[in-house]
Amino acid sequence: MKDCTNCQFNLYAAKTFNKEQLSSMEDNCSGKTFKKGELIFKEGITCSRVSLLKEGLVKIHMVGVGGREQILKLVKAPNYIGIPNTVGDKTYHYSATAIEETQVCFIGLDNFKELLHLSKDFAYNIIADFCKNEILHFRNCIHKTQKQSAGLLADALLNFANNIYESHSFTLPLSRQEMADSFGTSRENVSRMLSEFQRDGIIKVDKKEISIVNIKRLELISGLG
DNA sequence: GCATTAACCACAG
DNA sequence: CTGTGGTTAATGC
Known part of the structure; x- marks a missing residue:
């Protein structure tokens, strides 16, 4: 049923996966469509999976001082969302909401880790992405x-x-x-x-x-x- | 002082 | 949810 062969994430980060690795991915991911305004994950709840944003646009937001809402950034597909919540206390520290019709694929944490171990390129691409993001955030902060x-x-x-x-x-x-x-x-x-x-x-x-x-x-x- | 910037409030579509 | 107008406070010539 599912076919991850042509998923843009294979092109984007994990094109080195072989058939077996891909089929493990296929067995462990599940897609979902979100309409404009729908919450994808919420600040405060437990995080047990990684979200791959396959299509659409999402806002990353967080409740700030005095309950005031802060939008941190917009994320356009294709991209990962929520990986930082998978370490430490495994709790979402911010929310993600679709601001356009959006397609997300969820992949379990264990499976995700396995993929990281399987492919250096995959892991490196993720680190590279994070580096780019941190620099962007510094600039934004200024x-x-x-x-x-x-x-x-x-x-x-x-x-x-x-x-x-x-x-x-x-x-x-x-x-x-x-x-x-x-x-x-x-x-x-x-x-x-x-x-x-x-x-x-x-x-x-x-x-x-x-x-x-x-x-x-x-x-x-x-x-x- | 006077001007600029921006927040808060109120009210009308 | 938006657009405007009035008011007020802070900051910088």
């Missing part, structure tokens, strides 16, 4: 503490345009509140800034439809902070 909200909003819009949708026009998958939760401002501020960007001819906004008119200006705002 931005969030040193930039003011207009710069952060510009960053967010550029991220959608350049990395997530690879287009100057896109539909925001997040509400204004969620945008605010991404970089620690108020939803009012996000509304206002989007209006201002539009007024200044930098973007065009129609509800959640965004198109970037003047990307140079946006980059300038992002750079100025």
Whole structure:
């Protein structure tokens, strides 16, 4: 029934697996589709598996000070989500929610470990991914503490345009509140800034439809902070 | 002082 | 859930 041969994770990280190893993977993974807004895993519960994001877009979020929600990052398929929760106390330290129709494949922890032992390339790819992520997080950390909200909003819009949708026009998958939760401002501020960007001819906004008119200006705002 | 930035509140679609 | 307007507090010329 299941066939992991053409799973993008084989191409992405584990293309060295042989037939037997693949069939072990096939026996031990299970796929599930999540609709926009559906929770994939929740902060606080026990973690016993790794999630492979095969299709879609997910927000990684965590409850912060005073119950305030913080969106840490968006993850686009194909990617792993939740591996850091599989070590130590094996508890999810953050939640993942689908913000677009999303397909996830779960693989049991023991099986995952076995695969790590089986393939150096597989293991190395995961480490490489983590390294990239940590550096990204350092950069993000600096931005969030040193930039003011207009710069952060510009960053967010550029991220959608350049990395997530690879287009100057896109539909925001997040509400204004969620945008605010991404970089620690108020939803009012996000509304206002989007209006201002539009007024200044930098973007065009129609509800959640965004198109970037003047990307140079946006980059300038992002750079100025 | 005066300007800027942003949070909080209230109210209208 | 959004967009606006008023108000207030903090910070920096």
